[in-house]
Amino acid sequence: MNAHVPHQTLVTPEKPRALASGQFKVTARDVDVYYGEKQAIKKLSIDIPDRAVSAFIGPSGCGKSTFLRCINRMNDTIPTCKVTGLIDVDKHDIYDPKIDVVQLRAKVGMVFQKPNPFPKSIFENVAYGPRIHGLAAGKTELDEIVEKSLRKAGLWEEVKDRLAQPGTGLSGGQQQRLCIARAIAVNPEVILMDEPCSALDPIATARIEELIDELRQNYCIVIVTHSMQQAARVSQLTAFFHLGTLVEYGDTDEMFTAPQEKRTQDYITGRFG
Amino acid sequence: MFLWTVLLIVLMSAIAYVAGRSRAAGLVVADGPRLHSLPSYHGLLVAAGAMLGGLALAILSALVLGTQSVVTPAAAVIGAAIAAVPLYSRSAADFRARNAFERVVLVVLVACSAVAVLTTIGIVFSVLFETMIFFRSVSPIEFLFGSHWSPTGTPASFGLIPLLVGTLLITVIAIAVAGPLGLLSAIYMAEYASPRLRNVLKPVLEILAGIPTVVLGFFAALTVAPLIRRTGEAIGLDVASESALAAGLVMGMMIVPLISSLSDDIINAVPQSLRDGSYAMGATKSETIKRVVLPAALPGIVSAFMLAISRAVGETMIVVMAAGLAANLSINPLDAVTTITVQIATLLVGDQEFDSPKTLSAFALGFVLFFFTLALNYIALRIVQKYREQYD
Structure with missing residues (x-):
């Protein structure tokens, strides 16, 4: 794979319609990621716009989740992981030693593949972030934040009468929406979603996709998905990863109707992967 | 005779296995019905029959005639034969030897666990009966609420309170030492230490658990207790030469690895x-x-603590050496106190007449100890049920 290809496929102003209004929230240049000796991502460069949904697709092991976890430095928890290159969020290098990871993660939230509510009450799950960041001055303010976050996540009506019950007692789809509410509660600007629907049934999936579409108004959303249909449904931009490189990145509609690269076409038509 | 009996049973089982297997193998004929079970299962079933039958008759004869009798090995052989022959002759192509052997396995497993459970029940009842006999000479009220303990005095008095308080005092000191140390080191090992460091640290801590308590006991008596006394005197405190503090500290060190190792696994x-x-x-x-982590691990951590407390309450050797025998009713950690276990040990050391209240009181103490740990476990269970944050 040639190292310069990602540069050629960078989003340019005339290409994606979704970008016409937006401004880039996350930019990456020449990012390499290693797990010990193994290189997971090679020379990746990408610009991700604000107030839009960008989907990362590609076969398993192509590096899409790895790159997603670089954006809020969740890879820091893996001791063997090494990241080089430049990743900016709002023009600030997030791998700068002066950056406070804790602040970064409050700004760049994350929703995981398997719903992982804390073994606490529904209320405490959502209140967790505001509490540790001191976002609420008192009990009433905290109540407001919790209600607002649960409303945004479309869960309020279902749980308002049982906020004291454990979050782990909800159904899978509700748990995932609880995790989204939890992420929203700390006022992030970017929300990373790592295959958020892969553990859910089609109805719960549709509910989450609807929610993602609503959240797009206010957040920069990056979603990793194995479902091409999901990428086509929810995203404005799609990036196709293969073997640790970004093969193609552009407007979702164009990507699924007229992909530039042969490999992209093979993948989205199901010829491999 | 014992050796002969065992050898003969093994021999009979081996013969039974070979015979059963070859008979089953011989049943296979070309174009005939397939064997339901592999020949080895027929062999195993006959062998299991021989072993159990041999054991049963040998044990019966040993109980009736004594272990030295020559009849015992003979009984083993006869028992094996009686049990094995019907099984041997039953083997047929459609005989379900595989399923039958599965039932044999189940019965053996149930029998083994029954031994452990029945032994525990037996111990409880034997202690209970001796305690009843003790209560014929000393009233339960006096025993449970009396504040003076001197079983050898004239008149002897059997007041449990000083021992109970002493036990509690030393246990509290031990847990106060071991709880924070053990839990915090577990957190360090599980969350902060690099895997390499952890692989070194954990075994080292577990070596501490392997030190015989006798060694810890004289360490407490000869090193820690004088140190505490000198320190106490230096700052103007009156410290007994065998203080509860010394015993509690060393006992705490003994429990640290228990708490840290269990909590580490749980975290x-x-x-x-x-x-x-x-x-x-x-x-x-x-x-x-x-x-997040500690609340989720709470049930396990509480049970680790409970195990540690049971260990501390039941510990004898360290307290015998470091805390002494004086049954003082005191909650001052600098005083000499004694514990239930120490008193049981001293009451039963040496030649005893087994009907005097003095000796029988050991059983009553044992029963209290048993009840004490039982109550602790129950309380812990309730705490865990109330506060657990269940993850799946």
């Missing part, structure tokens, strides 16, 4: 996804541990 068992969820919210490591 490691908390799913990584919960930590990830917390980190992704912008929580720091210690916030994550305090608010």
